[in-house]
Amino acid sequence: MMRTKRWLIAVLITGAGIGSAMGLTSHAATTTDPQGFISSLKSPVKTVANQYKLYPSVMMAQAALESAWGTSQLTVQANNYFGIKGSYNGQSVAMQTAEYDANGQLYYTNANFRKYPSAKASMTDNAKLLRNGTDYNPTIYSGTWRENAATYADAANALTNTYATAPTYGASLISIIKQYNLATLDAASAASSSSSSAASSSSSAPAVVYATATYHGATGNQSAHLSSRYTSYRLYNHVKGTRADVTKTAWSKVKPYVGQTVYLDMRGVKQDPQTGKKTTWYRIRFSTSKSAKKYWVYTKALTLPTVKYTAGKATVKLSTTATGNYYDHVYNSPYLAKAQGKLSDLTAKSYAADNQAVKTQDGIQTTWYRIKVGDQKVWVAAATQKVSPDYDYAVYTAASGTKKLGKSYAKYHPYNHVKKTHFDQVTLKWPKKAKVGTKVTINQKAVKPAYRTTWYRIQFSGDKTNYWVDAKALQ
Secondary structure, three states, X not given: OOOOOOOOOOOOOOOOOHHHHOOOEOOOHHHOOHHHHHHHHHHHHHHHHHHOOOXXXXXXXXXXXXXXXXXXXXXXXXXXXXXXXXXXXXXXXXXXXXXXXXXXXXXXXXXXXXXXXXXXXXXXXXXXXXXXXXXXXXXXXXXXXXXXXXXXXXXXXXXXXXXXXXOOHHHHHXXXXXXXXXXXXXXXXXHHHHHHHHHHHOOOOOOXXXXXXXXXXXXXXXXXXXXXXXXXXXXXXXXXXXOOOOOEEOHHHOOXXXXXXXXXXXXXEEEOOOOOOEEEEEEEEOOOOOOOOOEEXXXXXXXXXXXXXXXXXXXXXXXXXXXXXXXXXXXXXXXXXXXXXXXXXXXXXXXXXEEEEEEEEOOEEEEEEEEEEOOEEEEEEOHHHOEEEOOOOOEEEEOOXXXXXXXXXXXXXOEOXXXXXXXXXXXXXXXXXXXXXXXXXXXXXXXXXXXXXXXXXEEEOOOOOOEEEEHHHEO
């Protein structure tokens, strides 16, 4: 199932809904009828939410917030109460939407949204999303499940930075629930009824606000080691502070030791709700078995591989016998990596690379290249010579002496390396002192046998910068 959209700007509902705020409604905010909206959706919301063990109050508040109390064009035209993108049984409508980029900046774009035959179908689709999560993280919305959320407030806060990027999203849902007494919808379950009533009756006490976490799945048995500081931290069943009833496990129960190999299958980036500070956590297990018990640990409890990235340019050639996968990150890097496809499925054999990564793990270095496949940038390994950049070969020798810039020197560019021999190739500018007849010092020579060309590495008087130039630029 496609993940829901991430464009929401949460607003405290005072008669104007999010749809009107984003220009998705053709109705004025004054036409909204919250009580009529609640009355019309009460039955499908309770039926669907209870079926999927979710909080009806949260589902109703979400529907109200996302659809501007049913007045947005998306809701009117497509019965889409939650802004879920894609198509439903082949049906969709195109709408303009606002989204946040990686830097938190708002921009507008067009997107297809699912068109439903009824409000209940929209509720059911959203409930399935919360229960089943995404392909890369099936449990991303597990904080909304009634077995994990002690109150509707817990469930609402679990939607911040998972379902929507707005930092006040959960708070806005809680405000709607309190304002319209939606906690009464949760009375279908005695357990949730008591917790909801307690939350409603204590409106003077601030609701517990948990940290949010963004999760990133991983492919295969990526690994790290327990660091020398691991005992300063704890093992948890969830990322600490992101939900109620997070439990700890003593290290003694897993019999660990410094340097022990652990296997990682998920990375979580936690954000503190007060300070906004972000910390990184990993889900680990102590064997390669996928069924082994999993624990969450803070990053400093681990020693992770190191990766050095270099921007540049090269043409990467794939061997016709290349096997394995290409990934969204360098495999077994601190980011962790998820396979995006098989190398054998790539139809082209040459790709443009814009980044090189050298990973060091257990003293062994491996090289990776980021290539562009269609509109997607992915990482491929240069291991076993099945992926290699297309560089020119050069033979280097020591050299000394002086030469002068020739009459046609300006036709040639100086470089930081012999042209087309290194990934981080940069074209330099001639210094201001350069002119015909300027004396330069030679400190290295290179020959490209395939082209029978000669290159010199030169320096100008009083300048320690090295420039590689074609011999034809000199006399």
